[in-house]
Amino acid sequence: MSPTILITIISLSLLALISAVILYFVAQKFKVHEDPRIDEIQAVLPAANCGGCGFAGCRNFAEALVNADTFEGLNCPVGGAEVMDMAAKILGKEAPVVDPLVAVLLCNGTPEYRPRTSKYDGASDCRISHNLYIGETDCSYGCLGNDDCVRACSFDAMYMDTATELPVIIDDKCVACGACMKACPRNLIELRKKAKKDRKIYVACSNCDKGGPARKACKLACIACNKCFKVCEFGAIVIENNLAYIDAKKCTFCRKCVTECPTNSIIELNFPPRKPKVEVQTETVNG
Amino acid sequence: MLKTFPLGGIHPPENKLTANMVIGYLPIPENVTIPVSQHIGAPATTIVNKGDYVKTGQVIASIKGFVSSNIHSSVSGKVNKIDTIIDTTGYKQEAVFIDVEGDEWIETIDRSSEIVTEIKLSSEKIIKRCLESGIVGLGGATFPSHVKLTVPAGKKIDLLIINGVECEPYLTSDHRLMLERGEEILIGVAILMKALKVDSAKVGIENNKPDAIDHLTKLATGFKGITIHALKVKYPQGAEKQLIKALINREVPSGHLPLDVGAVVHNVGTAYAVYEAVQKNKPLFERVVTITGKSLALPGNFFVRTGTPIRKLIEAAGGMPDDTGKIVNGGPMMGKAINNIDIPVVKGTSGIILFPHNESERSEINPCIRCAKCISACALNLEPFLLMTLSEKGLFERAEKERITDCMECGSCSYTCPADRPLLDYIRLGKSTVIKMARERNMK
Numbered sequence: 001m002s003p004t005i006l007i008t009i010i011s012l013s014l015l016a017l018i019s020a021v022i023l024y025f026v027a028q029k030f031k032v033h034e035d036p037r038i039d040e041i042q043a044v045l046p047a048a049n050c051g052g053c054g055f056a057g058c059r060n061f062a063e064a065l066v067n068a069d070t071f072e073g074l075n076c077p078v079g080g081a082e083v084m085d086m087a088a089k090i091l092g093k094e095a096p097v098v099d100p101l102v103a104v105l106l107c108n109g110t111p112e113y114r115p116r117t118s119k120y121d122g123a124s125d126c127r128i129s130h131n132l133y134i135g136e137t138d139c140s141y142g143c144l145g146n147d148d149c150v151r152a153c154s155f156d157a158m159y160m161d162t163a164t165e166l167p168v169i170i171d172d173k174c175v176a177c178g179a180c181m182k183a184c185p186r187n188l189i190e191l192r193k194k195a196k197k198d199r200k201i202y203v204a205c206s207n208c209d210k211g212g213p214a215r216k217a218c219k220l221a222c223i224a225c226n227k228c229f230k231v232c233e234f235g236a237i238v239i240e241n242n243l244a245y246i247d248a249k250k251c252t253f254c255r256k257c258v259t260e261c262p263t264n265s266i267i268e269l270n271f272p273p274r275k276p277k278v279e280v281q282t283e284t285v286n287g
Numbered sequence: 288m289l290k291t292f293p294l295g296g297i298h299p300p301e302n303k304l305t306a307n308m309v310i311g312y313l314p315i316p317e318n319v320t321i322p323v324s325q326h327i328g329a330p331a332t333t334i335v336n337k338g339d340y341v342k343t344g345q346v347i348a349s350i351k352g353f354v355s356s357n358i359h360s361s362v363s364g365k366v367n368k369i370d371t372i373i374d375t376t377g378y379k380q381e382a383v384f385i386d387v388e389g390d391e392w393i394e395t396i397d398r399s400s401e402i403v404t405e406i407k408l409s410s411e412k413i414i415k416r417c418l419e420s421g422i423v424g425l426g427g428a429t430f431p432s433h434v435k436l437t438v439p440a441g442k443k444i445d446l447l448i449i450n451g452v453e454c455e456p457y458l459t460s461d462h463r464l465m466l467e468r469g470e471e472i473l474i475g476v477a478i479l480m481k482a483l484k485v486d487s488a489k490v491g492i493e494n495n496k497p498d499a500i501d502h503l504t505k506l507a508t509g510f511k512g513i514t515i516h517a518l519k520v521k522y523p524q525g526a527e528k529q530l531i532k533a534l535i536n537r538e539v540p541s542g543h544l545p546l547d548v549g550a551v552v553h554n555v556g557t558a559y560a561v562y563e564a565v566q567k568n569k570p571l572f573e574r575v576v577t578i579t580g581k582s583l584a585l586p587g588n589f590f591v592r593t594g595t596p597i598r599k600l601i602e603a604a605g606g607m608p609d610d611t612g613k614i615v616n617g618g619p620m621m622g623k624a625i626n627n628i629d630i631p632v633v634k635g636t637s638g639i640i641l642f643p644h645n646e647s648e649r650s651e652i653n654p655c656i657r658c659a660k661c662i663s664a665c666a667l668n669l670e671p672f673l674l675m676t677l678s679e680k681g682l683f684e685r686a687e688k689e690r691i692t693d694c695m696e697c698g699s700c701s702y703t704c705p706a707d708r709p710l711l712d713y714i715r716l717g718k719s720t721v722i723k724m725a726r727e728r729n730m731k
Contacts, residue, residue, distance in 0.1 A: 117626060117627075118624075118626035121648060121649045122649070122709055122712045123652075123709035123712040123713060125679075125712070125713070125716070127716050128709075128712050128713065128715070128716050131715065131716060131719055132376070132623075132712075132715075133375075133376045133377040133378070133623075133626065134373075134376065134377025134378055134626070135377070138377075140377065140378055140379070
C-alpha cells in the first residue's frame, strides 16, 4: 500500500472522529426537549391538517392536547370520539363526550321554487357574486351556487347537484371540519348535531325578510308564520328575524313541524316513509 | 402633438351614438323613489314623514356627518311611504316614495333662463351652498363636492382641473352639456376657482369632441384664467390621476390624493350643477343621462329628475329591444349590469346602455399565457394577473403589498386579456377584502 493512500485514510478518519466528538457535545448542549407524547398523539391523529379543530394542523393540535390541563374545548371532529379516546389514553386523561356534528345547507332554493331572475356570467366565485349583487335570484340570503364550499371541502364530502344548483353534503364523508362554513359568504352552512341513522329535521332557509318578499323570491322560504313554534311540544323552535330555527339538541324528531309548515321550508331527511294515513303534500327535496 | 398620460391605457371602440342628440327633458313620472344614499359617505337622514307634501327642490333627507350629502325632492307631491327599495346591486336601501302632484318648485329657485354671470357669494358661502344643494361629483364617483372644495390646513392648491374627457365609450352626457350649456359650465368653473381661491383652471377634453373643444375655447376668451386643452383619446383618461398626469405632468403618488400635488379635479357636469346651485339657487335633483344601445329605436340624452325609474328612460328611448341581453348602469367599462329596470336614476347615473345578446355574453375563461398585456394596459403600473391570482388564492397580505388598493377598477386589464380571464372580478374582491382588513387593523 502506497503511503499516500495510508495518509489519506488516517487523516480522514481522524477528521471524522474529531467532527463526531464536536457534534456530540453540540447536540448535548443545544438539545431541544420535546415531549415524546406529542409524537405519539400525532401518530394517532388523522393527519388531515384540515383545521377543523381550530389549530393550524394536526401537530399543533397534538401540542395543545399535551399542554392542556383538560380536554375541555379540544376536539378533533375528523377522528371523533375514537381518536380522542386514544389520545386521552396516552395522556392518562378523560376525553369529554362531544356530539358528532354534520354540515347541513340552510337553503333549499332550487330553480323550480326559486326562479332565476338574472344570469350571472362573471367569475365563478360566490365571494365575488355576493359582493357584486344579490345573485341570480331575488333572494339576498340564499345559495349563490358557485361552489365555493365544494372547493373548500378536502374530504370529498360535497358536490354540486346540477339539477338543483345546490351543493349536496354526503353525510358519511362529512367530518364537520367547518371549512365549507367558513367559505360560504352568506353563512348558509350550519354544523348540526348528528342523530341516529343520519336523521335530520331543520329549517332549510336563511331568509330574514318578512313573509311577503321572502315568499315572492322563493316558494320554499320560511315566512315566520309561527305555526311550527306553536306545534312544537319540546320548545325546540325559536323564531328570530323572521326566521324559524330548530335546536337540534332539543328536537325529538316527532316531525310535527314538518307537516305543519305551510311553505315546506322545514325538511326531514333519512326517515322511513310516513304511513299513508297522513297525507304527504309534497315531496321533500333532498338537499 | 396632443397630450395624454404615458403609462398604459386602451382604445375601445367609441360608439358615441348619441353625440348629436340634443338633450331632451324626460317627462316627470307619476311616482318617484328617491334613495337617501346617492353618494359616497354616510346615508342622509330622512326628515320628511309619510303624508307630507313636498315641493320640488325641498330637502327630504339631510346631511349626516361631513362626508355625506343632502337629498332633495325632485318632484312636488305627497310622500307615499318611506321604505326600502332594491338598488342597483339588488340589495335593499332606504328610499322616499313620492306620488307626484303637479310640479311646484320651492320659491327660492330662480327658474328664468337668463344666464347670471356675476359671482356674488364669497368662497365660504359657495362651499356652504354646495353642501346645502347636495352637490356631488357627477362624473360617476358621487363624492360630495363640498369635501373636495374644503382644502385641509397645510395643503396648497394652485390649479383647478375640469374633467370634460368623458373617456367611457357610448356616454355623451358631458359632451352634450358642454355644447349646450357651455357658458353656464364656464361660470361654474369660475365659481369653483373662487371657492378654491386659485386663479387658473384647465379644462381637459378628449380630441374626439372637436365641436365641444371649439365651442368652449371660443367662450373661454371671456373668462380670466380658464384654458381649454385638447387631449389625445385614450381610456382611462377621465380618471383623476391620469388626467392630472396628462394635463400638467404631475404624478400623484400611490395612496395620495390630487390635493397632494396641488390640484383639484371636478367634472364638467359638477361645474354645471355648481352654477345652478350658486347662481340659480337650484339644488341637485336633475341630471343629464345618456340612454343608448345599438338596437334602441331612439337613443338620446335627457335631463332626468332623480328618482325616475330607469324603465321610463327606456320607454322614452323607444322601448326595450327584443334582443337586449344586458342593461348596464354607467359606462360600458366601469358600469354595472342591473337586474331590475325599476330602480331609480340617482345623482351618479351618467348613462344607461342596452347591449344586445351577442355583445353581452362573456367568453369562456382560458388559462393565463403570461403575455403581460394586462400589465401594459394598466395605467397605474400594477400587475393585474398577479393580483388576480393572489385574490383567488386568498393571499391578501401579499396583495396589499402589491398595491391592490391603488386599483381604480377601470377594467382595462380585463378588456385587453386575450384569455378572457376575469381579472377585475378578482381584483375587486381582493381590494374590498384588503380595505376591510386595513380598517380592522386600524380599529385595534
